Amino acid sequence: GAYHGDTIGTMSIGSIGRFKNLYSPLLFPVVWTSVPCAVPDQPERESEQLEHWTGELERLFELHHETLAGVVIEPLVQAAAGIKVQADQFLRRVWGLCRRFDVLLIADEIAVGFGRTGTLFACEQEGVAPDLLILSKGLTGGYLPLAATLVTDEIYDAFLGAPAAGRTFFHGHTYTGNPLACAAALASLRLIEADHVLRNASRLAVTLAEELAPLKRHPQVREIRQKGTMVGVEISRAGEAYPPEMRIGHQVTLACRRRGVILRNIADVIVLMPAPAMPESLVTELCQVVCESVAEVAV
Incomplete structure (x- = not known):
């Protein structure tokens, strides 16, 4: 039930066929795994699922970690899958495996961010600090289109240097940094705090x-x-x-x-x-x- 958007890259990492099958010749290879779901009032069953799918994920890391560009996850809830709530602590297990195998963790909080799961960012609930954090939707309260990618200093510094070093991250589009959208985001952030x-x-x-x-x-x-x-x-x-x-x-x-x-x-x-x-x-x-x-x- 993974869904992360409709560019060639995000369709590649999505797993919902009706959103991507038409473009399959253009998409790059991806390794998927299932996610253990929360089982209200049945903690033993939820724990069994957590252990099983954590084990399966660890096996995939052992097989593919040398070629993985990163792990993309929608923290705590898979929205487009029909609001599938993940088992407690699964996100932290994923983070732990990423650190162990030196693989980047990319948290897609476009749908779940800005308070929807109970904290400003869903990752906070399990004490997870992703390498990349993707934000949108609630960033402007929906009034104007804007997205942001937050990265660690290590990733930022990898693209920092003199032009001759050839480290520039050549990626952008016409409307990047639209000042009106950025003003809406700043206003939204102020209201989140001021209005509790x-x-x-x-x-x-x-x-x-x-x-x-x-x-x-x-x-x-x-x-x-x-x-x-x-x-x-x-x-x-x-x-x-x-x-x-x-x-x-x-x-x-x-x-x-x-x-x-x-x-x-x-x-x-x-x-x-x-x-x-x-x-x-x-x-x-x-x-x-x-x-x-x-x-x-x-x-």
Whole structure:
């Protein structure tokens, strides 16, 4: 379920076929591994998965570490996979293997950054310091397009030197460093601190869990996955997926729209990602609409 974008490079490291198959002749080779998922209320099962997939990852490092350019991971949550929450401490295990085998760790926090998982950056929750940290979305609050790549001093210094040394990192595009977008980012960062957005995000996470709790009793709700303000409500029929042609997830979003709420679905997973700065009353309304819409459609 890996997804990191739609350039040739990011499509190469993605694993979702419908996003990349058309371009497969252009993509470079990648080694993938599965990610252990969080298993709420079943710590023993989650621990078993963590040990199994950490072992598989270690085996891949032993086989490929000399040719790996880096490890790319979306910390704590795979958003485009349907809000798949990772097992606790998996990110730190990955970081440990990267340091042991001298491989760069690249943390894609475009979706999970700026408070969505409960901390400013998801990596903080497991004490991980990646070599490269990729940011966007919440960086400007969504008002203007901007992305940033943060790197360690070691990586920065590798491209620093006199022109004759030939160390310049020749990569950029026409709109790099757009001043208006950068001003929006600075304003957003100031508001995150001044308005105590991280504190609000913590409250919203509790509200989401409480208001969506009735859906756990719905016979057609297979699972509710949540990390901070990121939630995925998976719809199924008796534990089995609905026929694709029914487009149940899409039908639920249409029912939400009739009630004045615009949401997206990923197949039959209803995705909720309210802004960490959103008022609690609106999140309560959002959850009520989702509950009503699921009850209407998933029968």
